[in-house]
Amino acid sequence: MSSTLLEVTRASHEEVERLERIIVKDLQNEPPSNKDRLYQSHRVRNMIEQITSTNKKLIEIYEDKDSARKDEIAALGGQTATGTNVFSAFYDRLKEIREYHRRHPAARVVDANDEYEQLLKEEPQIEFSGEEAVGRYLDLHELYNDYINSKFGEQIEYSAYLDVFSQPERISRKLKLTRQYQEYLQKLLEYLIYFFERTEPLQDLGRIFSKVITEFEEQWTNGMVEGWEHESQENGNIPAEHYAIDLDYYSTVEELMEVGPERLKEAVPFNSVQRGFFLQRIHLLRSWTENILPKALAGPQQNGNAVTLQPSADAKEIALIEAKVKRLCDLLQETIIRTKENVEKKQALTYEEMEAEREEEEVQAESESDDEEQQIYNPLKLPMGWDGKPIPYWLYKLHGLGQEFKCEICGNHSYWGRRAYERHFKEWRHQHGMRCLGIPNTKNFNEITSIEEAKHLWERIQERQGLNKWRPDLEEEYEDKEGNIYNKKTYTDLQRQGLI
Structure with a gap:
């Protein structure tokens, strides 16, 4: 019975309105735990996507490019090729309805609210690793290993890495133009995006990045991007330093050709001995092309004490990825701090204590009930903490x-x-x-x-x-023959002058 286009339109509008009411009802409930908050956010996100999809279908129906809606409205009005016959159209539709109920005698109206109420109890599938603890902590161990085993990284502890991974300006600019750093930075950005989408599904990441790109383009034009001040100035003079190219990182000539002649030209050392070793390493990669090798042999053009270099083609792209990473780190600042605190806490625990804590967290997660009216065992009537549970007794006494x-x-x-x-x-x-x-x-x-x-x-x-001290000269009152009231000081002065 809902095969007609107008019925599909009506049902779509009804579905959108029901989903909007369910979203409002869901957001009115304060989630008691971080896990429930994630479930709520993902439920709302899924319903918003359903509303968006339904609205797109409605727009296509109202645009009516195939004139199907127009023809159906005309048919309901009894307009046919031979003329207008309202009664014929009415009885044809009545016959169709009766025929439908004759074929389906057990048909009944289904309350759609029951189906939509189930959405409030839905638990979306969200994948988290064991280290991420349902979105409470970051898991950067793989990226940490890439960092400490790279040319641009340094040998530091994991807790120290959590402080520096969001500060790409600490790395020398000549090391940022290596392919190893680009791959590491891209992997870091992909992980942060993936983590942010899982923990903050209601945030519009596209709009956030759009604002980042707008601000970056303005700063890049003005040469104000931190760590890339000279790179954004066309034909600018850059201090005498060479962008390092790690030949150990390239195994074939094709990979090295992707670097381009300009980058190779910049990487050729001034010193003749170092330059000889550099070219020898290129020959070890097999034969070199005729176009690139002569340009590399030409070496950089010197002009006094400074070297005039053209900005790298991918320097702007690297700087933009760094800007996106820093923006995501700002949004995840609390999670980063929480991750570092958790790492430092684990460093002070033995293996047995960590296992016991993990088992306790699993038991606690399994024992959590979704029933909001569940009674909390609190015989001492202790105050409730931020997590909705009674605070520890020692804190109560403290x-x-x-x-x-x-x-x-x-x-x-x-x-x-x-x-x-x-x-x-x-x-x-x-x-x-x-x-x-x-x-x-x-x-x-x-x-x-x-x-x-x-x-x-x-x-x-x-x-x-002295506010209540009695002062006769100011507070004692006198009256003249005409009924005017004066204080003692004013009355005495006027009387001496013969005015009273």
């Missing part, structure tokens, strides 16, 4: 959360723990109570919680400042 402080100025409100009690003197509740008493909330009234004590202290402060 902060003195079992000690109650009452403040009469705050309406006999209770504060648990010394820290909360001291902090409440600057909070809105206590400030409002002091304002109602007509007393300024200054440091003099810290630790004062009684209304009577606060009033008594305020009176003493006023007496000390």
Whole structure:
């Protein structure tokens, strides 16, 4: 019965509206754990993709390039080749409906809400390695091995690598133009994109990279890209240094030809001995082409103390990849810090302790229930922590959360723990109570919680400042014959002058 184009249009609009309501309903629920947050984000992402796909189909229907929608509307109005016959079209459609129900007597209306409600309980399949711990940590061990075994890297610990992998400006520019660095950088970018898409599916990565490219193009034009200041200046003078080409990295002539004659020309050393070894290594790779070798033998053109070099063709591409990597590292800064803390914690544990911790995490993950109304075992009535579970008892005792402080100025409100009690003197509740008493909330009234004590202290402060001292010359009143009121000083002055 839903084979007609208009029925398909109506059903598509209904599906979009239902999905929108399900998204709103899902986002109103606060996920209790990181795993539930990921499931929620991926569910919403999948529903958004369904809405986008359905809207594209609706656009095609409304554009009506084949005039199918127009013909169906005309048919519903009874317009045929012989003329207009509304009753004939109506009875033909009624006959079709009756025939359908005769063939399907058990047909019933299915509540689509039941199907859509199941989407709220869906657990999308998200792949994470054991080191990533469901998106809590990064797994950069493979890239770390590539880094320490490369010409551009250095021998450092994995925890130190987590600090420097997001800082490509630390690497010398002449080492960045090697193919080994380009492959490493591309692999790093692909992993960060893959991790970001799994942990932040609701983020629009295309829009983020579009902004990065726009800012990069402007900085590249102005020569302000960090680490590539001279590279973006056409025909600029670059200090006398050579871009290193590691011949050990190339096994065939075809691979070395991809470097190009200009890069080989720049890499030829000035020193005659070094230059001889360089060319000898090229000959060891087999015979060389006639076009590239003479250009390499020509050597770089010197001009005084500086060497004039043309910007490398792929330098801009490398710099752009670095900009994308740095942007992703900024977005994943909290994850990077969390990963480093986890690595440092593991370094202080024995193998048995790490195994015990891993088993405990697995048991805890299996015991997590999706039922929001599940009762949490809390016989000591401890306060809830950030994860929705009672805080440890030792932390409860450490902060003195079992000690109650009452403040009469705050309406006999209770504060648990010394820290909360001291902090409440600057909070809105206590400030409002002091304002109602007509007393300024200054440091003099810290630790004062009684209304009577606060009033008594305020009176003493006023007496000390002389605000309540009786001053007859200013406060004693006199009245003349016309009923004008003066203070004593003014009345005496006017009387002496004979004006009264």
